[in-house]
Structures are given as structure tokens and as C-alpha cells.
Amino acid sequence: MPASSISELDFEKFREFFYRKTGIQFEPSKRYFVDKRLEERIELTGSETFRSYFTMLRFEASGEELQHLTNLMTVNETYFFREEYQFQCLVNSLLPDIVQRKKDGNPIRIWAIPSSSGEEPYSIAIYLLEYWAGINNWDIEIISSDIDTQILGQARKGRYSARSVQHLPENVLRKYFTRVADEYQICEDLREAVEFTRVNLAEPADTRPYRNFDVIFCRNLLIYFDDVSRKAAAETFYDALKPGGFICLGHSESMSRISSLYKVRKFPEAIVYQKPLEAR
Amino acid sequence: MAFIKTHSAQSISEDERKQPRNCENLEAELDNPNPTTRRWAARDLVDCPKASVALVSHLEQEEDVSVREVILTSLTTLGDEVAVAGLVNCLSSEGVALRNEAIEAMKQLPDEVAPIMRKLLADANPDVRIFAVNILESLRHPDVEAWLIEVIENDPHLNVCATAVDLLGEVGSFAAKEPLLRLKARYFEEPYIQFAADLALKIINED
Amino acid sequence: MKRILIVDDAATVRMYHRNILETAGYAVEEAVNGIEALEKSLQQSFDLFVVDINMPKLDGYGFLRELRSQDVAQAPAIMVSTEAESNDHIRAYAAGANVYMVKPVKPDQLLINVKLLIGEACL
Numbered sequence A: 001m002p003a004s005s006i007s008e009l010d011f012e013k014f015r016e017f018f019y020r021k022t023g024i025q026f027e028p029s030k031r032y033f034v035d036k037r038l039e040e041r042i043e044l045t046g047s048e049t050f051r052s053y054f055t056m057l058r059f060e061a062s063g064e065e066l067q068h069l070t071n072l073m074t075v076n077e078t079y080f081f082r083e084e085y086q087f088q089c090l091v092n093s094l095l096p097d098i099v100q101r102k103k104d105g106n107p108i109r110i111w112a113i114p115s116s117s118g119e120e121p122y123s124i125a126i127y128l129l130e131y132w133a134g135i136n137n138w139d140i141e142i143i144s145s146d147i148d149t150q151i152l153g154q155a156r157k158g159r160y161s162a163r164s165v166q167h168l169p170e171n172v173l174r175k176y177f178t179r180v181a182d183e184y185q186i187c188e189d190l191r192e193a194v195e196f197t198r199v200n201l202a203e204p205a206d207t208r209p210y211r212n213f214d215v216i217f218c219r220n221l222l223i224y225f226d227d228v229s230r231k232a233a234a235e236t237f238y239d240a241l242k243p244g245g246f247i248c249l250g251h252s253e254s255m256s257r258i259s260s261l262y263k264v265r266k267f268p269e270a271i272v273y274q275k276p277l278e279a280r
Numbered sequence B: 001m002a003f004i005k006t007h008s009a010q011s012i013s014e015d016e017r018k019q020p021r022n023c024e025n026l027e028a029e030l031d032n033p034n035p036t037t038r039r040w041a042a043r044d045l046v047d048c049p050k051a052s053v054a055l056v057s058h059l060e061q062e063e064d065v066s067v068r069e070v071i072l073t074s075l076t077t078l079g080d081e082v083a084v085a086g087l088v089n090c091l092s093s094e095g096v097a098l099r100n101e102a103i104e105a106m107k108q109l110p111d112e113v114a115p116i117m118r119k120l121l122a123d124a125n126p127d128v129r130i131f132a133v134n135i136l137e138s139l140r141h142p143d144v145e146a147w148l149i150e151v152i153e154n155d156p157h158l159n160v161c162a163t164a165v166d167l168l169g170e171v172g173s174f175a176a177k178e179p180l181l182r183l184k185a186r187y188f189e190e191p192y193i194q195f196a197a198d199l200a201l202k203i204i205n206e207d
Numbered sequence C: 001m002k003r004i005l006i007v008d009d010a011a012t013v014r015m016y017h018r019n020i021l022e023t024a025g026y027a028v029e030e031a032v033n034g035i036e037a038l039e040k041s042l043q044q045s046f047d048l049f050v051v052d053i054n055m056p057k058l059d060g061y062g063f064l065r066e067l068r069s070q071d072v073a074q075a076p077a078i079m080v081s082t083e084a085e086s087n088d089h090i091r092a093y094a095a096g097a098n099v100y101m102v103k104p105v106k107p108d109q110l111l112i113n114v115k116l117l118i119g120e121a122c123l
């Protein structure tokens, strides 16, 4: 397909549609990135024109093509121990705060969305094992979700490049990974420790079952959302958290520009947002 | 190790999702005593085409800010005439919080708000006019500059003019130059107007 | 150097206040709403706050209430508002403001209040 086959208007229509479905908004400057991926799918699906492809995309009941396309459009960049200060905050400040308030013996629940290829939820698990004594007394449940089914497959598998593990201390790398050719395979116990699920954060039907979390990590996703979707996401997290539950955002994302529902809490390692204790 | 998994996806998802959520039920749930139920009703009502009426009428009486926020998000997504009219009504509400929340919602709906902009800019209440100018900020409408010029030429209220000048610095072109100079002359004893108008003029001259 | 946090959603107003205060020799930080102001106050210390009332997300009242109740900072605060509504100043004081001023403020009046509150003026 020649590049010119996707017109300005087509692009606009697609942009609007994709935004409504995923909350992800492409700036006009992303035109080339979007066109290239659209063209790839148009060709692979054997569609005659952008129009016929777009019609299929919108009306296909299974949503299969939309998932394929979404997998292509997402930016999955991530690595182990990214923004490590937040994991330090988790073990040194958040969990002690949660445990101190806790009245039942139920597991402590952590939701990491988006998971991308799994480095973030696995980092959390590693951090708990290495740096949190409470792991001996409490059950912990880590659930991690992403919209991209292909990347979720990778996450479950747990095979990583040297680049992805480069920030891990040598002893941690040796303890939890085995080297396979020039890659690193995460150990079975850690794979067992994290549950991966497919969730579109912009879709209430997907997020509704996610409740009663003590901590949510949502890092480096909201930067791709526009204002309304960001606000809706913050409101979704409000219903997913227990009263007093915490939410950690990426370092370039501040709740102060998104929503007023959370309390700002300062801990030695980081600023974290908290659903008010008295909230219902 | 004390990591556990809930028994796969099932137990994550067993809940009222199975109940049919028709629009009528959802509207009734806006009055449920449990705020979580009200938030979910407000969230799910975006899929009901006529939901704006119920959402708007619930907005003013809703005491819980978390529910109000979800209602406003849904109204923003719906963005129809009823939604916009409901938001406009909030502008003259006594509650500062609700007023600010409504302004923020309206900023997300520039195209829907544009047709009633003139009316808002002529409102008898100067606060509403200031809000209207605030909303203009996000309006991508060819008339924005003309509206702002009209404000600084004619609005009798100092703070309405001051707010409009802020914005002219961003969107103003050569056409705003003379009106800005006249405004400066009219408020020659007002340092803030001098400052803001000079700033706007500087930006315009640089373009 | 004394440090002042200006909290206002209007960029020009922040610039105007910054201009006045910097010229008088103060170090100035800015925040666009109450939550951002709270974040900054948790991370840095200030000698004075100049706070707008009407702001998105968290307004001036809410900011001061949080500031005082969480015991983040007890430094004095000047509240400024475009509305000369009858009970604004009462609410401002109730929320923990020390001085209430109607916008737009005159430079010399702002400075007098700043100096008084920071304890640099002897009137």
C-alpha cells in the first residue's frame, strides 16, 4: 500500500476511534508512527483500502483485530528496578503503614498496571523478598495487567535481555535468574508470584472486578492518556483501592494535575497519593 | 515465600457484573446510600444516551466529591446539550468546589460550549463572565480572539478584563494591539493591567 | 533569603506576583493549584504563601486547611481573590489565612503585608 492511502481525514477518524477505545491519544506529530502500523495491519488482513479495514476494525464482534492493532501501537519500554526509590518507599514506608493499620489477616494486595513485559511487578516481588521482613508474616498478592496480550505473554514467560536487567545488583541477578544464551530467565518461584491479566484501563467493564487493593502502581501509562482519560483512570483507581490505600505514579506524572480525590502523603523516599482513610 | 494468587481470573471477577445493568436501574442507583454504588452507576451511565438528564439533576444534590467527580467525567464524555446546560448552571452555584469542577469539565468541551459562549460572556454575574473567559482558554474556535477583544473593550468589570488580557497574550494577534493600548489607558492606575497588557503586547510584537 | 510560594492557576498573575516579590529580594516558587502547592510544601520549606482562592483541583481554602491540619507548615499566608464577595474574607481567615487581599493587588500593598507577616517591618 502506498503511504498516501491514509488521508488526513482517515487519520483523524482513526485517532478519535482509537482514543475512545483505549484512552491513548496520538498527537498529529505521531502520524508517521501510526500510519506505518496501520498500513502493516491493512496489508496483513488483506484489506482493500483503509476504509474497509477501518469498518472491520470497528464492527468486528470479537475485537480481535483491535487487539492486534493495539499490541502494535503501544509503547512497551520498561526495565527492572526502574524508578527504584518507589520500591524503597513501598518496603520502608507504605507496607509498614498498611500493616500497622491492618485489622484482618487477609493478604496484602498490590496491583501493577501497566505491566508491560513484567519487569515492574517482578521488581516488586524481588524487592519484597530482599528488603521486607514482613514477607515472613503476611501473604502478598501481586496482580499485574496490561492491554497488550502479546506483551503479557512475554511477561508470563519471564525471559529478559541484558539491557532489561542491567540495573539489578549482581547478587539479585544471580539469585533469581538463570542465563540462557545471551538472555536471562526469571526463576519459577517469581513467575508463580505474579498473576498477569489483560485489562484495558479505559474500559470500566474490564476494571470493575479490580477492588480492595492496598497499593497500586500505575507508572508511565497516564503520560499517553489525555486529560479526561487520566481523570477517569484516577477515579477508577479510587474504586479499586481500599480506604487508606496508596497509589504510586511515574516520576513525570503528578496527581496534582489529574484529580483532587487523593491525599498527598510525603514519605522519606517519595511523594505518594492516598485514598482518604474515611473514604467509602 | 508468602506470595499467593487468587484462584485465577474467576475470583477477581465474581461480582455484580453479572447483573444486567440497564439504564433505568443505573439511574435509580444514583440515589443509593453507598457512594461506591453511586460512582459505578455514574460511570456506567455514559453508555446510556439519555443519561445526562439524570446525571445533571443528581449533580447539585450530591455531597460526596468522589461521586461528583465521576458524574462530571461522565457528563464530559457525553458532552450533549443537556450536559453542557447542566454544567453552565453549576457556574452560578454557591459551592466553590462544584463551580470549579464544572469549569474544568467545560474546558474539556470547547466545541460544545462555543455556541453558548456569547451568552456566558454577557451574563450579569461577573464571576460567570470570568469563568467564561477561563473556558475560552481551551476553545479552538476562530472567534476566540474577537471575543476577548470585545471583553477588554466593553466589560465594565476590572477582573473580567484582567482575565481576558492573560489570554490575549496567548492567542492575540496584531488585531489586539489597539484594544490593549486603549485598555491600558482606561486603567492607567492599575499596575496589574499595565503589567499584563504590556506582557501581551510584547508577545504579540514578537510574533 | 526568605522563600515565598505563589499559588495561582493564572500564569500572568503568578508572573506579576513573582515580579513584585523578586524585585523586593525574595526567592519565589510557583504552583498551579492547591495539590501541587501541597506537594511543594511537603518537599521544601517556605516563609510565606501567597494563595489564590479559586483554583482547580484543590482551591485556596482547601490548600490552607490541609497545610495547617497536616501540620506541614505554619508559615503565614496571604489569600488573594478576584471576588470581593462578602464572606470570602471570613472563610479565608477560617481556613488559616493571615491576610486577605482583593485582586488585582497593588505592589506596595502586597509588599507591606509580606514584610509584616515575615516580620521584617516595624510599623
Ligand SMILES: C[S@@+](CC[C@H](N)C(=O)[O-])C[C@H]1O[C@@H](n2cnc3c(N)ncnc32)[C@H](O)[C@@H]1O
Pocket (backbone or CB within 6 Å): A022, A023, A024, A074, A075, A076, A077, A078, A079, A082, A113, A114, A115, A116, A117, A120, A145, A146, A147, A148, A151, A199, A200, A201, A202, A218, A219, A220, A221, A250
Ligand atoms: C511504557 S510501558 C510502562 C511499563 C511499566 N509500568 C514501567 O513504568 O516501566 C506502557 C504500557 O502501557 C500499556 N497500555 C497502553 N494503554 C493501556 C490501557 N488503556 N490499559 C492498560 N494498559 C495500557 C502498554 O501496552 C504498555 O505495555
